[in-house]
Amino acid sequence: MPVPLRTDFDADVLRAIARKTKDGPQARRLLALAAIYDGATRTEAARMGGVTVQIVRDWVVKFNAHGPDGLIDRKPSGRPSRLTDAHRAALVARVDAGPIPAVHGVVRWRLIDLIQWLSDELRISISKQTLSRELRAMNYRKLSARPRHHAKSEAAVSAFKKKLPRPSGDACESRGSRQADRDLVRG
Numbered sequence: 001m002p003v004p005l006r007t008d009f010d011a012d013v014l015r016a017i018a019r020k021t022k023d024g025p026q027a028r029r030l031l032a033l034a035a036i037y038d039g040a041t042r043t044e045a046a047r048m049g050g051v052t053v054q055i056v057r058d059w060v061v062k063f064n065a066h067g068p069d070g071l072i073d074r075k076p077s078g079r080p081s082r083l084t085d086a087h088r089a090a091l092v093a094r095v096d097a098g099p100i101p102a103v104h105g106v107v108r109w110r111l112i113d114l115i116q117w118l119s120d121e122l123r124i125s126i127s128k129q130t131l132s133r134e135l136r137a138m139n140y141r142k143l144s145a146r147p148r149h150h151a152k153s154e155a156a157v158s159a160f161k162k163k164l165p166r167p168s169g170d171a172c173e174s175r176g177s178r179q180a181d182r183d184l185v186r187g
Contacts (some may be wrong), residue, residue: 002057003057003061005037005060005063006063011034012034020067026073028049029059030068031049032046033060033071036056036060059071059136082126083124087118091124092138095114095140111135114131115131
């Protein structure tokens with residue numbers, strides 16, 4: 001015996017919802033269920049939806065439990081994070097405190113240094129990419145200073161720059177008159 005559809009919807013309501021939705025697969029599922037409300041068999045509804053009868057049954061179960069929103073594809077949750085909230089709090093404290101050069105051997109935290117700390121202190125093995133994603137989710141950004149050459153001389157740089165004479169007032173006015181026909185005017 002097939003699973004009955006809920007009684008608070010009918011074929012016309014499902015078709016109206018299918019017209020309004022922006023989700024194509026949901027509209028297809030709604031139209032297949034509307035055909036069942038109209039008296040079509042589950043096999044005919046499956047043919048209309050391009051699926052098997054078992055999948056139509058799954059749609060009916062989801063529709064009965066959650067209504068039309070139950071027919072929307074949900075993004076799978078995926079693998080849970082290796083870092084718990086306690087781990088994240090410890091990581092934030094470590095990043096905010098910063099490294100002690102004499103103790104940690106670095107003047108700023110790098111991802112590999114934090115990965116080593118997580119491994120040593122919290123016994124968590126995590127990749128650079130995952131740690132970078134976690135830090136970005138906590139609003140930390142990887143900043144790097146513009147590189148400077150150690151032998152750069154500011155005096156040599158300023159002496160090398162060209163000193164161009166400033167244009168006189170006449171040159172500016174003549175350029176302005178040439179551009180006068182390009183000014184924006186009300187039309």
